[in-house]
Amino acid sequence: MRVGLVQLTVTDDPAVNLPVTVGYVRQAAAGGADFVLTPELTNGLSSSRTHQRSVFRHEDDDATLATLRAEAKAAGIWLLIGSLGLLTHDADGRFANRSFLIAPDGSVAARYDKIHMFDVNVSPTEVYRESEGYRPGAKAVVADTPFARLGMSVCYDVRFAALYRRLAQGGAQVITVPAAFNHITGAAHWETLLRARAIETGCFVLAPAQTGFHPETNGKGRKTHGHSLAIAPWGEILADAGREPGVTLVDLDLAEVDRARGRVPSLSHDRGFDGP
Structure with missing residues (x-):
């Protein structure tokens, strides 16, 4: 199985970002x-x-979703759209941060709304309150494909190990962690967290990332860490995309999932306990 991790430096304009994304998807295919x-x-x-x-x-009206569904069908590939910011009909007007798994016929095979919101004080000058704009999801998702069962997550979810254990015990062999990871927390924690999730679950972890400086029309902007990673079930880094936008190809041997879990079958060793 060959996977292609697309690393992007998006702007705040979907119309500008879409042709760049399409080009990288075609390159990966x-x-x-x-x-x-x-x-x-x-x-x-x-x-x-x-x-x-x-x-x-x-x-239903999002051009990025419609176009990338058509690209998946044209290329005959499975495509994870890491997530899209979408309008909702929620009374409070908050958006959805939604990940899509697209099948080779262009259909939506699975959807996952990011559960954990990035409400943090990274530094005195970098404060994030994702929950003010986005409403959190409430359902973990495992999706079937011909090559593996996929557990879906997004970015800040990676800090919540219980979600990943649930996904693995629900049958996931590959876990996706698309991200726009902050450049400060990314330098400190990105690789360690992803390797830990792979080791704990015995899953492949695939983490396509945003990278670099993202300009905004209001003159502001933000930085993301980059370093899209593919990690094996034993914890080895199979690919690191570095800091530049582009495509990283990596081959996976799904038999490694059973081998890792056979060596350390911790997913079947849960025990109840009292306290705290």
Whole structure:
């Protein structure tokens, strides 16, 4: 199984970002990838809720989703759209941060709404309150494909190990972690967290990421860590995309999942306990 990790430096304009993403998806497919993955918020990053409301669309009207579904069908590939920012009909007006698994016929095989919201104080000058703009999901998702069972997650989810254990015990062999990881927390924690999730679950972990500086029309912007990673079930790093946008191809041997779990069968060793 060959996978293609797409690493992007998106702007806050979905119309500008889409042709770049399409080009990388085509490049990955031409390189033999059966499964191509894009990062979190493939359609655009912005700190302005007003701007997001002007450029985001509902799922049925989103051009990025429609175009990438057509690309998956044309190439005959499985495609994970890491996530899209989408309008919802929620009374409070918050958006969805939704990951899509697209089948080779262009249909939506699975959807996952990011559960854990990035509400953190990274530094005195970098404060994030994702929950003010996005409403959290409430359901873990495992999806079937011909090559593996996929457990879906997004970015900040990676800090919550219980979710990944649930996905693995639900049958996941590959876990996806598309991200727009902050450059400060990324340098400190990104690789360690992803390797831990792979080791704990005996799963392959595939983490396509945003990278670099993301300009905004309001003159602001943010930085992301990059370093899209593919990690084996034993914890080895199979591929690291570094800091530049582009496509990273890596071959996976799904038999490694059973080998890792056979050596350390911790997924079957849960025990109840009292306290604290």
